[in-house]
Amino acid sequence: MKSAVVTFPASNCNRDMFDALEKITGKTPYQIWHQDSEIPDVDLIALPGGFSFGDYLRCGAMAARSPAIKAIALHAERGGNVIGVCNGFQVLTEMGLLPGALMRNSSLKFVCKTVHLQVENTLTNFTNAYTKGQVIDIPVAHHDGNYFADEDTLKMLETNGQIPFRYVSKAGEATASASPNGSQNNIAGIINERGNVLGMMPHPERLIEDVQGGTDGRGFFESIINTLK
Amino acid sequence: MKARIHITLKDGVLDPQGKAIQHALGTLGFSGVEGVRQGKYIEIDLTETDKSNAAETVEKMCKKLLSNMVIENYSITID
Numbered sequence: 001m002k003s004a005v006v007t008f009p010a011s012n013c014n015r016d017m018f019d020a021l022e023k024i025t026g027k028t029p030y031q032i033w034h035q036d037s038e039i040p041d042v043d044l045i046a047l048p049g050g051f052s053f054g055d056y057l058r059c060g061a062m063a064a065r066s067p068a069i070k071a072i073a074l075h076a077e078r079g080g081n082v083i084g085v086c087n088g089f090q091v092l093t094e095m096g097l098l099p100g101a102l103m104r105n106s107s108l109k110f111v112c113k114t115v116h117l118q119v120e121n122t123l124t125n126f127t128n129a130y131t132k133g134q135v136i137d138i139p140v141a142h143h144d145g146n147y148f149a150d151e152d153t154l155k156m157l158e159t160n161g162q163i164p165f166r167y168v169s170k171a172g173e174a175t176a177s178a179s180p181n182g183s184q185n186n187i188a189g190i191i192n193e194r195g196n197v198l199g200m201m202p203h204p205e206r207l208i209e210d211v212q213g214g215t216d217g218r219g220f221f222e223s224i225i226n227t228l229k
Numbered sequence: 230m231k232a233r234i235h236i237t238l239k240d241g242v243l244d245p246q247g248k249a250i251q252h253a254l255g256t257l258g259f260s261g262v263e264g265v266r267q268g269k270y271i272e273i274d275l276t277e278t279d280k281s282n283a284a285e286t287v288e289k290m291c292k293k294l295l296s297n298m299v300i301e302n303y304s305i306t307i308d
Binding site: 057058061065093094099100101103104105106107108146148149150182 | 241242243245246249293294295297299300
């Protein structure tokens, strides 16, 4: 699998994403600077976490108007896979590739901890290596992960199985206390209707080998490889 | 010309920061605060001298960057 990681000023998880992709795919990802207007032909473009442009105006707002964005949108339009983790998720919503918006956490606090996620839909490009209903532990680290969408959008996401990851308790219940940020319907990650663009607040790239404390994030990347076979 | 832009959250969008401000006002003894919504205020100096051209440009700025239409409304005054 060929991949590319896009770095914006003040991205800070680009290296983690690069390492995860390199280790799991066995191929060195392209590193794309936000001012690059062209991206090589790849199977996956990853938008990493961080605080692009200092979160000025709105998280991800400036990054979503970078020169590299046109190439990312074109890649998605052609059916190419795009993932956005944390700040990358915020950028994808600001670009309009994913519906809704990420608001300030309901606690108003930056939350940095490991959360339980339930994999609800395993028929996606990003979750097929997991089992349906599986609860995985993945870290979050964000201030603005409170997913908001209007009622019609939420209904569409729920009906179409576009919520692959939801915050749950250890027992797999989507309770309010299981959510680190107050997200509507405990949404941790969504995919677009076509199924080739995913955004999520938790960081699967931080849990891909034992030295990191677990490997629950591997399935995410292995799923993408599976879809290309 | 100067454009003054107010960006506010749409009705129905939760505003935890507004809620925190409301709570703090209560703590300070200000009673009767029914609700607080926090927004943004942006001033833009323009070289444009025609008011309607300026309004049109700033409207585009709001749609393309300054506001997120999913969660926010904007209002523009130009003088």
